[in-house]
Amino acid sequence: MISEQQLQDWRERALRLEGEVSKAIIGQQDTLRMINVALFARGHVLLEGDVGVGKTTVLRAFSRAVGGDFERIEGTVDLMPGDLIYHTYVDEQGKPRIEPGPLLRHGERLTTFFFNEVNRARPQVQSLLLRAMAERSVFAFNREFQFPHMTVFADRNRVEKEETFELAAAARDRFMFELRMPTPVDAATRRALVFDPDFYDADKLIERVAAGILPWDELNQIGAAIQESVSASDALVHYVMDLWDATRMPHKHAVRLSGVDMDKLILAGASPRGMMALVRAARVVAWLAGRRHLVPDDVQAVAPAVLGHRIFFTPVYELRRAELAEELVSQIVEKVATPR
Numbered sequence: 001m002i003s004e005q006q007l008q009d010w011r012e013r014a015l016r017l018e019g020e021v022s023k024a025i026i027g028q029q030d031t032l033r034m035i036n037v038a039l040f041a042r043g044h045v046l047l048e049g050d051v052g053v054g055k056t057t058v059l060r061a062f063s064r065a066v067g068g069d070f071e072r073i074e075g076t077v078d079l080m081p082g083d084l085i086y087h088t089y090v091d092e093q094g095k096p097r098i099e100p101g102p103l104l105r106h107g108e109r110l111t112t113f114f115f116n117e118v119n120r121a122r123p124q125v126q127s128l129l130l131r132a133m134a135e136r137s138v139f140a141f142n143r144e145f146q147f148p149h150m151t152v153f154a155d156r157n158r159v160e161k162e163e164t165f166e167l168a169a170a171a172r173d174r175f176m177f178e179l180r181m182p183t184p185v186d187a188a189t190r191r192a193l194v195f196d197p198d199f200y201d202a203d204k205l206i207e208r209v210a211a212g213i214l215p216w217d218e219l220n221q222i223g224a225a226i227q228e229s230v231s232a233s234d235a236l237v238h239y240v241m242d243l244w245d246a247t248r249m250p251h252k253h254a255v256r257l258s259g260v261d262m263d264k265l266i267l268a269g270a271s272p273r274g275m276m277a278l279v280r281a282a283r284v285v286a287w288l289a290g291r292r293h294l295v296p297d298d299v300q301a302v303a304p305a306v307l308g309h310r311i312f313f314t315p316v317y318e319l320r321r322a323e324l325a326e327e328l329v330s331q332i333v334e335k336v337a338t339p340r
Helices: 004-022 030-041 055-066 123-135 169-173 186-196 200-209 216-229 234-248 272-288 295-309 321-335
Strands: 043-049 069-074 086-090 094-099 111-117 136-142 143-146 151-155 176-179 265-266
Touching: 004 030, 004 055, 004 216, 004 272, 030 043, 030 055, 030 176, 030 216, 030 272, 030 295, 055 069, 055 111, 055 200, 123 136, 123 151, 123 169, 169 295, 176 295, 216 272, 234 265, 234 272, 234 295, 234 321, 272 295, 295 321
Parallel strands: 043 151, 043 176, 069 111, 111 151
Antiparallel strands: 086 094, 136 143
């Protein structure tokens, strides 16, 4: 049983974690907070962003601060499911050898797994990743390998479309958050990134971050305790149910998008898994704010990251997903009545 004092101590560690990562990363404070929320909500994250905005550096910084082991794999069109499990080579005696692959080589110490350009990998590879995300285990070499503390981060190549395989609806739904990591717009931040030599060497940046400030193998336990410690009023429950209803039938809540037939927009709204993710993440936001109860602001803080990739459009509108999803969720949050 986690005591109130332990929850407070963990909250201080969580805030320190965010502060440590900020020593290496500038101009991405919203992204850092959301990744921190995902860690304690025990959810996986799909990152969106232009090339070179620092996604890998952010994840390496979090991995160093959290502790445990970090692994990265590149999505390519020739990647096969077995490449995540094992790799083969010929040793110095000319004999074939088989060694554990990136998912297995760290055992239960694997805490951060980064799949770069996941949409370049074939659907078979994505399917194996989904199972690893859902069950935090795989079966190989006649035994089950478990990595119970793993958080998966993936990003998509949004520039090139050739030899890519877009994530299926079920794949997107496995990610708690889809986060957009923007190119900084603040003039001082942009100037520092371009002209300050400190930002030229990612390894030196990572060294600024204190290592292993969390007992990483206790994250699951503390994550469960956070969920139990933050309550929701009846009014808040009704509010979340209304949000869910609005993802399926936005026209019922006076949601309107310019140039869109709202009756023909939605193929499927957010899933039960998605709404559970919404509440789990909102509870962590409340906990980080030092509260033991949910307020609408907690839900609204995470709604865009949780819901945008979980609302599925009819084929005529699916090609406009990038522009419509963000606007739709924004309208839902604005139009659905907020409890007082």
